[in-house]
Amino acid sequence: MSEEFREEMEKLREEIARLKEQIRSLSEKEEMKRKHGIYIDIGNRVRDYVEDIMECVAEGIHGELEKSVLIGPRGVRIIKRREPLIEEKETEVTLSKTAEIMSALSHEHRLKILKELLSGGKYINELQEKLSEITTSTLSSHLKVLEEAGLVVQEKVRGRYLITMPGRAAYKMAIRTAKFLERGKME
């Protein structure tokens, strides 16, 4: 009799422990609902899946940032900064240089020239063929402006025009800014 009683007591204790666990879990859910509105238990597998996706997205963003800022698709730039970016001051010199670069970019023909040079160095006659709407003398004066701003360099022996590293960056920046502003207008 006592044996049966002991077994019954044991079952009851287990039942009480299970019920306590259920109550604790329910009260946790109630607490989450109170704090965050809706609580959905997605289980470990789903949670891991979402975490994996988030990790991939973060890696993608990081990779893109590195590609566009520091590491080119076919090369590596190591930039040793002497001062942190935040401390860089906008001096009169940097502003005037910025104005000079912006001024060099501020003509559709010059942007077209830069676009043509993105695919590689070109002789003036090759540029003339590609940009037939620009006369030779106008083309020369545009190239001079771009050269003075450091966006283009001319080889003195062969005579080809090449887009410089700052020229490429400035062109991309101008296009991105225009797209950004255009998108802003539409929104």
Added chain:
Amino acid sequence: MIWHKYQIDNIVQKVSQDLTLWHTERGLVKISRDSLAVPIKQNNHKKGYIFHGEGKLVLDAIIETTEGAIGKPIEEELKKPFLMLGDAEKINGNLEIASKEDLAKMGYKDKQEVISRAQKLFAQFLGKRGICKNRGVIFAFPNKNGKLDMLIAKGSKIVYKAAATVFIANNDNVILKTPQKVILSKHNKYFVIA
């Protein structure tokens, strides 16, 4: 081949027409008509010259990368005497003996003054060097610091060392060192150390 076997000749010549002393798609060295030339001889063969007149050095010290070009062309007016060793054969037929008037035009009172200036430059050039295989062509240009800028070229291979710039090119393999950065490039892949 040991440098001391070379010696400065005892004659002064002048360039009879504008000459291109070296020319590749990356650079050139020119000397204009009426410039003075003192031969450098080895075993009675003319192996090079020391020129004094109007010369020009152009070198496109530019590296093309997929991210844009780096570097800039170098253009130097060569008004001081400079040395050229190698490729002398093509010049030999374009020289004639310089007259007193030719020397006077360049500010020399006599032949000996030209030769001693040439010897001084040659001694400076020899100063740092012991043995050379003497292939290709070597130029030495005195710079404003009183030192020598060197250009060594053979076919498409170029080594240029100046006070502020070092440029080494071998077809698509290029190294450019400027006071701000070093750029190494190989088949469109590049590395910048700034």
